[in-house]
Amino acid sequence: MHAMVLNAIGEKLVWTELPDRTPGPGQIRLKVTACGVCRTDLHVVDGELPHPRVPIIPGHEIIGRIDAIGPDVTGLNLGERVGVPWLGHSCGTCPYCRDAHENLCDAPEFTGYTRDGGYATAVIADARFAFPLGEAGEDVALAPLLCAGLIGWRSLVMAGEARRLGLYGFGAAAHIIAQVARWQGREVFAFTQTGDTASQDFARSLGAVWAGGSDERPPEPLDAAILFAPVGALVPAALKAVRKGGRVVCAGIHMSDIPSFPYALLWEERQVLSVANLTRQDGLDFLDLAPRIGIATRTTAYPLHEANRALDDLRHGRFDGAAVLVP
Ligand SMILES: [Zn+2]
Ligand SMILES: [Zn+2]
Numbered sequence: 001m002h003a004m005v006l007n008a009i010g011e012k013l014v015w016t017e018l019p020d021r022t023p024g025p026g027q028i029r030l031k032v033t034a035c036g037v038c039r040t041d042l043h044v045v046d047g048e049l050p051h052p053r054v055p056i057i058p059g060h061e062i063i064g065r066i067d068a069i070g071p072d073v074t075g076l077n078l079g080e081r082v083g084v085p086w087l088g089h090s091c092g093t094c095p096y097c098r099d100a101h102e103n104l105c106d107a108p109e110f111t112g113y114t115r116d117g118g119y120a121t122a123v124i125a126d127a128r129f130a131f132p133l134g135e136a137g138e139d140v141a142l143a144p145l146l147c148a149g150l151i152g153w154r155s156l157v158m159a160g161e162a163r164r165l166g167l168y169g170f171g172a173a174a175h176i177i178a179q180v181a182r183w184q185g186r187e188v189f190a191f192t193q194t195g196d197t198a199s200q201d202f203a204r205s206l207g208a209v210w211a212g213g214s215d216e217r218p219p220e221p222l223d224a225a226i227l228f229a230p231v232g233a234l235v236p237a238a239l240k241a242v243r244k245g246g247r248v249v250c251a252g253i254h255m256s257d258i259p260s261f262p263y264a265l266l267w268e269e270r271q272v273l274s275v276a277n278l279t280r281q282d283g284l285d286f287l288d289l290a291p292r293i294g295i296a297t298r299t300t301a302y303p304l305h306e307a308n309r310a311l312d313d314l315r316h317g318r319f320d321g322a323a324v325l326v327p
Pocket of ligand 2: 060086
């Protein structure tokens with residue numbers, strides 16, 4: 001197999017030939033057909049997440065076909081198309097796992113962060129954490145659903161019943177969740193970097209009723225806001241934009257420090273909360289819903305060996321939607 005390997009934090013990924021791997025008990029091997037590039041991959045490469053493991057193969061929006069099945073796997077077949085998300089394994093016995101919060105597991109494994117991911121021609125996955133995808137939809141188009149879609153979905157659920165919904169940072173996750181929110185009958189208000197009129201136009205084309213800079217106030221108070229951009233200063237900005245009792249959901253795994261702000265911004269029962277990881281139930285719920293909504297992802301495909309260029313383009317906002325690597 002071949003992979004783009006991160007050998008040391010902050011270095012470029014290196015195209016590497018590796019021995020083929022064999023799935024152990026409970027595991028499957030996929031021939032990777034597409035792998036999305038997520039902002040979290042930048043945090044992995046930059047060493048911004050705790051306890052980084054190197055060498056590591058990044059990538060946790062994996063689409064592939066099963067080409068080997070280990071012992072003790074049931075319900076999956078050779079040749080079947082599946083998706084592998086960020087949560088690669090949970091212990092099943094800690095208090096969080098036992099309480100339907102496996103996203104908060106005490107001993108989790110994360111694809112492309114603590115176990116090898118999908119920037120590769122093949123990947124080994126825990127069979128229990130692979131989602132059967134059926135045959136509808138192109139591999140490249142589906143890949144961003146596996147994290148941008150899934151974490152976005154969990155964030156949207158956390159936002160509650162909000163009719164007027166703000167999305168801060170209009171990238172891969174927001175462009176998917178805007179479509180879901182609109183399908184649910186919500187009004188989407190999109191916030192981008194100041195002056196990024198291309199992203200604002202993109203948001204309007206996906207049904208946003210308003211789009212502007214994150215330094216602007218929306219024309220009406222919001223019921224909730226989801227922060228996809230990893231910028232702590234957006235927390236007080238979003239609190240200013242939500243009504244009494246409104247909610248600000250931080251969707252990212254990493255964020256720059258939140259500046260201090262007057263208590264008055266939080267008062268009147270406004271809430272700030274974060275979203276961590278996903279549960280398998282989130283995946284089942286969202287991947288069941290996505291085809292019915294008819295989500296159209298905007299993707300830019302890169303050959304696998306150009307993963308460094310894809311990461312660089314993501315870092316500098318050079319495309320709308322999501323980047324996807326194709327082996
Ligand atoms: Zn656990
Ligand atoms: Zn991700």
